[in-house]
Amino acid sequence: MSLRKAKSRQPETIRTVQKDLTYTNELTEDLSDILRMSGPRNWIKYNNVCKLIAEIVYHGFATCNNLQTLGEEYTGILQIDCNYINAPSKILRLSAIILEFGGETLYTKVLNNLERNIDSNEDILPEAKEKLKILIHYMRNSVSYVKALHKTLFYLNSNKYQISKRITGINYVLIRHWMQPDHSLYGYRILGWITLLQLVITFVVGSFEAWKESQRKSTGRNSSSQKLERLLGTQKSRDAPQCILCLEPRINTSLTPCGHIFCWHCILEWLDERDECPLCRENINKSNVIQLRNFV
Template sequence: MDFRKARARQPEIVRSVQKDARYTTELGEDLSDILRLTGPRNWIKYNQLCQLIAQLSYHGFASINNLQTLGEEYTGIIQVDGNFKQIPSRLLQLIAIILEFGGDALFLRVLQKLQKHVAEHDEIVPEAKQKLQKFIQSLRQSPSYIKALHKSLFYLNSSKYQLSKRTTSINYVLIRHWLQPEFSLYGYKILGVITFLQVTVSLAIGGWETWKEHKRQQLEALKQAGKSFLQRSESQQRAVVDAPQCILCLEPRQHCSLTPCGHLFCWNCILEWLEERDECPLCRESLKKSQVIQLRNYV
């Protein structure tokens, strides 16, 4: 049988999900009250799991027994496969349930493992490791945007309210379609457009903030590089200033040379001096070019 003509619309699906959420919340609160009886320590430690257990058990029981949930029975809808031919298999329904209520935690867990693997992998060069870490960090924020985009698509024209249903190609059909009230769905379409625009603006703002942060980091890196360069230049200038000077050229001595009288000059400076006169520039003692000794490894 082909159920395409009886495809459920947005109002029935939303009411069904809201009804099931109400029942699972009440079941989670009951489990939390039972857990409280075991002691405050266990309640604090395991209370957050009560809602997850309630959701998995509520929907899992219906799937295993090929039953409608209370919300689906209330609105008169059932689940069918992607071809609108038959009821989805139990395995497919269970996968959809796990993805719906545990998909976010599994996704974040995988990202955490991947981030740890990248950080501990010494063969990855530092620049690539830094880029991978930023990419993984951006993926942590992606589920909320993906869900919002999917919800806007549902409001516009779709029978898949949950992202898990789209992943597993499970559709909803209305089995009491002759009782379907006739009213306009333009309100949902407007809501879909607004949701899409909201997500688009949020993505644009996030991209702009990321770009500004990238530019800020580049500017900071340039400042650090300039600061390091200035520090090296100052150190070199300080080293030049502190170096012993030649009395003839008043510059740091180049190829330091020694006279018999014990005075130090640049090799070229003292030779040029001796071209004019045969005496030491300082003590006026008689001096010849052959008596000047060029020193090695001496500043």
């Protein structure tokens, strides 16, 4: 008989995880009490590590000695490889333990170090830095979506409650599968579809909020740029020399043969009335006026 038909279902897997969690919580409390004896300073500093140590010691001891965990023994299930043929190797089981209880922390630290290196690297352009930091931000926020998607797949049709089991391909099979209670799993599937719907709604709302935030920042940057340009333009206008005809800052500065400077349109309008320089009264024609480029 193929062991695929004996794979555990959601109820057995959940009871296994809950039973193991009970023992690891007790072990965590014992380690915390021992640490408290070393003084309040050490307890405050290292108490958060007790949970990680308890999880690794509990599951690592069972793995190194080729034993079931107490939760697996309680529900009567065994770990097996992705092909449902042999028990998973110790290295594979230890890798699953490390991924399960330290993978997310390691992932976050890698992203944080990468972000710091990007900030301190002067060879990266500011525009590229901003895009890379946005990518890291999305990668950091994607953890919750990955967890929700994994939970959805578990409720729909899977016996992999932990993400580490899905990554390493480790499955659970029932030892006495013929004694498996004939419970309906429709409730789990309904829960899976509800979880999927919640994930989709959360993703859509989050994406819309991120789009609004990017639009707001873009509008703010454009508004700031326009204000700066207007301020600089006003300052330049104030500092620019005035045209003797319109008494305003010169626009399209133009030069007459006699050496006097006016606005282009001002001097042309003047010459429409009389063919002489407004200042020295020297005779000039429109064709003799030269528009100066890059001249204030």
